[in-house]
Every structure is written in structure tokens, then in C-alpha cells.
Amino acid sequence: MDTVKYLLTEDQMPAAWYNIQADLPEPLPPVLHPATGKPIGPADLEPLFPPALIMQEVSQERMIEIPEEVQTIYRQWRPSPLYRARRLEQFLDTPAKIYYKYEGVSPAGSHKPNTAVPQAYYNKQAGVKRLTTETGAGQWGSALAFAGALLDLEVLVFMVKVSYRQKPYRHALMNTYGARVVPSPSEETSAGRAILAEHPDSTGSLGIAISEAVEVAVQDEQSKYCLGSVLNHVLLHQTVVGQEALAQLEQVGDYPDVIIGCTGGGSNFAGIAFPFLGAKLRGGRDVRIIAVEPAACPTLTRGLYAYDYGDTAHLTPLVKMHTLGSGFVPEGIHAGGLRYHGMGPLVSHVVRLGLVEPRAEHQLGCFEAGLTFARTEGILPAPEPTHAVKAAIDEALRCKEAGTSKTILFNLCGHGHFDLQAYIDYQAGRLRDYEYSQEEVAMALAGLPAVDG
């Protein structure tokens, strides 16, 4: 059997992030102030983010240099390997070639440190002492806790309660890195208390946890807020993934026909897809790009493209995105990292432009794909990227039916070492799929703010 792993040397690690805003055929709609409904300026974001990240959020420059100290930390696990899934191909008996970029090699076990490290770095540069954030599945919280430990910053994490309960070892990992973890909704913020007053048994949502983390950051001068996905600068930082994949495939002499990523807020998806999409927008090779979301949180496939709040308590600006409404609390599925009512504005924008094909998958099929992957490739995927695995397998089987060989690339954005309860529940038949009725979706969308975009 031939080589299965493709590496780059550290010299070949990207020295700049790729900003797709430079290549978009239409610019992103502006972000609006929640009080005035007018476009916001950098000053409006200053209570939340340090200046360097605000600049990155709105930058139109194509390449943005990665600071030397961030590169040094990246080098602990980057460049990450690109794998050819030869055993999976054999098992499926497909003529397709399947490649996956494996981001589980980072110390926190996912792609999230790619942005946690620069976010901590720029905050530290700005004199910030404490970072607040939310986490769903816990991958983002672990990554920020890791970055905080390395850069000597306090970290306070509001963890969605259902994930906090499902994954005791995830918050233990954050504690081990020195972070404080609070199950959300909590009594520590007025946003949390308001939810608990109405729904004492609330299992939480990313939208609620964001409200809590933002509230604390705004009220404390020494604190700033960090987000693990959705925002432009977060997606920007993840483009090291796709840039490396491009270089790795170039070395093999290959190029993807199809690129697949799972989407919650959109950061791992954008990370792998945007460098290829940018190349296409600049006149390069065509490529089909698929964004896979959970059917239990069908933002891209059943939501509206409209202005909405990023959080439940309406503390954030209004952004134009695919959304199910900021009051939407998705089913407590195991892919906690994909349970967000909205979607990154950049991802929404390219879906709107027809450059990306959205798809929804139910969790039972995804876990089945995850088990198949573990038993062939040997790596246990986190529940989130099982959505990408499922779509990759389906595409490969379509190639088999059609008798065509295509090159499929997907992002295996994290391992499932902290998600074994999900696999236990799946194998014991305790999981179910959930399909929202038209009425449920319509009710959720009825709450959208009346803003003309």
C-alpha cells in the first residue's frame, strides 16, 4: 500500500492568513448597530475585542501576516497532516480518491487553537488580563484554555449546560489548563438569570452562553470576549488549514473536485474551503464545495438569510446571515459544536452567491459513518466532523455508482476522545433523529428582528 500521510516542513507552513473578502464578487452586507440599525464602526466593537482583531474583521487585504509568536506556537502541531483515506476507499470499493486534513493533532484536539492562539495573542498585546467565551461541545473552550495557559491569560468559559453534563471530561480538561468553567445558563449574569427565571431546566444554547460571556466582558475593563467561530477574523485564522491542504495536494499532483466541511458557525468549513474558493474566484480551477450541517439545527438549509442577533439576549450587533432566529434552542444532539442558530456571515454570503452547496444530515447516519471511519482509518472522529465523513462517504459511493473517479477532500476537524459518551449512546441505540416541522421552523423565524438588509 502506498503512502497515506502527506506532510509539509515547518518552512512550508503559511506565513499569512488568507482573507476571502479580497476576492468576493460582492462585498459582505454591513454589520448593524442593534440600537440604531446603522452600520457599526470599529469603536462599537472596542468593548469586546482588541484593535488588531477589529481591523482583521473588516480588512479587505488578501493576505494578513501571522505574527512570529503565533507561528511559533502553531509549529507545535502545524503543518497538520493530510491523509489519503486508502482503507476507507477500499472498504467502500470506490474509484474516488478521498483525502482528509486532520486537525485533531493539536494539543486541544481540534482546529480551534488555530484561532484561539492569535486571539489570545492580540488580546495580550492590548493589555487584556482575562478572556471570556462560550463553548458548545467544549472544543473551543479547551482551545482557548490551552491558549490562555501558553500566553498567561485568565480564561472564563460559559459552557452550554447540556454539553457540560454530557462531557464532564471536557471541562476537566479546561480546568487542567487553568480555566474556570461555568455551566450556562448560570446565575452569574443577568442574561443567565433571566433565562433561568423563565426556563429553570434550560439545557442552554450557544446563543445564551454568548450573551453571558459578552455581558461579563463588557462589564469588566480588564476582560475581553473571544468567539470560536462565526466572525470574519475567526474564519480568517482557520485558513491555514486550506492553504496547507492546497500545498500538500500540489505536492502529490492532485486537486479536489469536491471539498466538504461540517458547519456550525462555519470556521472549520471556511478554513478548508476558502483558500480553494478564493483560487476559483481569481480564475483558478472550479471546485464543488459542500457545507454539511445537522438536520437538528438546519440553519443553511431551512433558515432565512436575514439580519439577526448573534446571541439570545440581543447584546451583539446585527449581522446578515442564515439564521433560525436567536431564540431558537436546537435539539440536544451530540454534535454540540454545530448547535448554533446562526451561521458565519462569510459562509452565509458564499452560500447565498451559489458558491457553496449546503446539505443537512441526521445524527444516526453520521455516527454510523464515524464508526466506519474509526474502524477503517483508525481515527475516532468527533461528532461534528462525522457530518463531513458522512457526506464524503456518500460522494464516494456516488462515484462508485457512476463509475467515475473524483478527488474528495474533507476536513476532519477534531478527534472524538472526549465524545465517547456519544458513541456509547449511539451503539446502545439511545440516540434519535429529529426533524423539525414547518410550523416549528416558521415559529422560530417569526421572532427575527424587523431590519431591512
Added chain:
Amino acid sequence: MDTVKYLLTEDQMPAAWYNIQADLPEPLPPVLHPATGKPIGPADLEPLFPPALIMQEVSQERMIEIPEEVQTIYRQWRPSPLYRARRLEQFLDTPAKIYYKYEGVSPAGSHKPNTAVPQAYYNKQAGVKRLTTETGAGQWGSALAFAGALLDLEVLVFMVKVSYRQKPYRHALMNTYGARVVPSPSEETSAGRAILAEHPDSTGSLGIAISEAVEVAVQDEQSKYCLGSVLNHVLLHQTVVGQEALAQLEQVGDYPDVIIGCTGGGSNFAGIAFPFLGAKLRGGRDVRIIAVEPAACPTLTRGLYAYDYGDTAHLTPLVKMHTLGSGFVPEGIHAGGLRYHGMGPLVSHVVRLGLVEPRAEHQLGCFEAGLTFARTEGILPAPEPTHAVKAAIDEALRCKEAGTSKTILFNLCGHGHFDLQAYIDYQAGRLRDYEYSQEEVAMALAGLPAVDG
């Protein structure tokens, strides 16, 4: 900050294992048949192991070729990275240079797949259908389950009961790879039933679990037994670790003054140390080598060097090794992978020859070292290698006191993603250290078989 990670290309991966038996100043004492007390021959081992592994067990050849199919699977994660622990050095403010080889990058999360894969391979070549084994902490069981999945073999794991309870997600991982996991002592074997009849609340031990796995293998023609440490061929397979470290340090232009590994049965220790020890025995550079064991299972530091059984039910041959007696059930400490009453004969032999310095450490100090490591280097060590981390930190601090710069190399043989309960218990102050009295040790040793070696 300079580079922290040193990689090799796949071409530089060792193509042969290093067999220290070729370079020993005195040969290993023979293995004896339990019934006759006479040296055993290959035929005596055939019920347990396939011919290729029996040959490796007794081989005196220096280099033993790694089969192409095994190399292909190794390449999924090998060569593994060598890290310079610059952040830890800074934190300790030591003039010492600390390097660590990181084996947690394997899909099973430890060094164990280095031997699980060839063991599964040679068994498959011999027509075996099912592998039986025991596991303590679960790292070995996970590794064999992984290898079984890739090579399409059934796997049955007897897991020490205390670990089975402490680490539910470890056996879930094995299930995910398709293995069956039974808490030991169990009702499935006469060895297990005998223990349970006498001690219904037995938390188990590696010695008991070995008896169960051996019993099943001997009784079923389609099954063979696999061991994750102790035996010569197992230690042999692990030498890819030290060979890579040698090549990686050579690229940097460095050479260790001190090499450190934790020891249970001795396999990760031998893996990193033997290639350097072999070079020294062939007239190469001197190097101090430290084997760190838990004070709660002080085989090398308080046991006897004597003939003993490898298991509790006395189904295995008699081997000369450091032992606390096959009836010894060590305290239920969290470093389950180090709770073995004996020690690999090769490791015992080189300790006996004065080539290796044994040391015992208590678990509280080890967990403290593990936390320091996680917060500086970002990687959470499994409880077992925290023993090596502790010794490395102590050596580095000694360098600081003495004002000398030494090069320290240790084996970080696995991550702690499945060991977070241990870190939770440690941080909550629920762990304790245990020191055996002279009487307890003497009583355990009194049960040693009367064999002249």
C-alpha cells in the same frame, strides 16, 4: 522563540527494529518451564504466540526487519515528533535542555500501537482469527483493538476492574474499534472465578487479567494471546521510538546526557532507551538512563531479582525479573499501566548490570508535574508518563542548582485524554500516596517460587 518540534521524513523512519540482545555483555537468563523448571523451547510457547514472534523473542540478531505492511500502518503517525520543551525550561528557569519524544500522536494515543500492529500482523499471517489480551490503564487494550480493526481480527480484552471503573471511556473506545471488553477478574475463566470466590470485591490486577487472557487463548485453537509489555519481542517493537529520537537529535546536533522513561512492564522505557544503550555498549557515548516506577508498585526499587510467574494463576513460564511476587496486588493508583508485579526481563537485566538507574515516585508529585507540563507545553500527559515528567523536572532543577547545562530526553508515551478523572481527583485532593511497609513487601516476596536461577 526557536523551533520546538523536530520531525523526520517517512524515508527516515526506521526500517528495522533494534534488538539489544545482540549487544548485551551477558546473555539473558533462560525462561523456565513452570512444570519442569527446565529452559523452555519454542514449542512451549506455540499455544500462545505465532512462530514469527517466538523467533523474535529469542533472536540474537541486532536488527530485525519491519514488514512492509507494518511500516505502512506505522506511517499513519510515525515518525513521531521530538519536542524541545522550551516553555517548561523557561518556567523552571533551568540551564538544562529538555527534549521529549511524543507518542500520543498515534490514533490510540500512546506508544502501544508500535507493538500492537506487528503482533496483529504476525498473528494474521499465521492464520489466527482472535487475539486475547489484558489491559491495565486501557492504553494497550485500545491499541490492540485499533490494530485488530485495521487488520480485521477479533479482539477480546480483559481489563483490570479498577481501571474499567475509573475509565469508562477507555473501554468505550475499544468497543468503538470493535473489540469486546470484559472487566477482570471475570466469571468467564476458571482463573477469574477462583479469584472471585476468594475475593469477591477484587479490583483486579494485571497479573490476574493475564491469567484470564492466557487461559482463553490456550483453550481456543483460533485464538492467540498478545501482551502489551514485558516480553522481549514487545520491547523490540518499541525501539522505533529511540531510533527516531537518535536520528532527530542527530539532526539538531545534540545527544542526551540523561534518558528517562516510566516503567510498568518496561516497554516504553526500553523503546526510548535501548537504542542509546546499545550505542553505548558498542563503544559509543556514555549516557545516564533512569527508569521511573510508581512508589505504589516498586518492582525495581524494592522487589527481588528472581524467577517468578508473569501472572497470578501461574499459567505463564518462569522468567527472571525484578518482581514483588505474582500474588502482589498493588494499590489502585491512577497510573494503571504501571501496576504490574514484575518487570520486563530485559529491563531487569540491564538494571541488574548497573546500566540503568531505577527510581520510584509517588503519584501526588507526579500529577503536580503533569499539571505543570500541561500548562507550559500544552499537552496533557497520561498518568504513567507523569512519572517521567517528574524525574525530568527534578533533573532539570538539579542542573539549575549545580549551574550545569545537561541534555535530558524523556518519553512522553501517551496523552491523558482518557485519564481526566485522575486529574479531577488530584485537583480535588482525593488522591493519596501509599508507601508499603517492610513487612508488606517481605510478605509479598515470601510467595516467590523456589527456583534457582
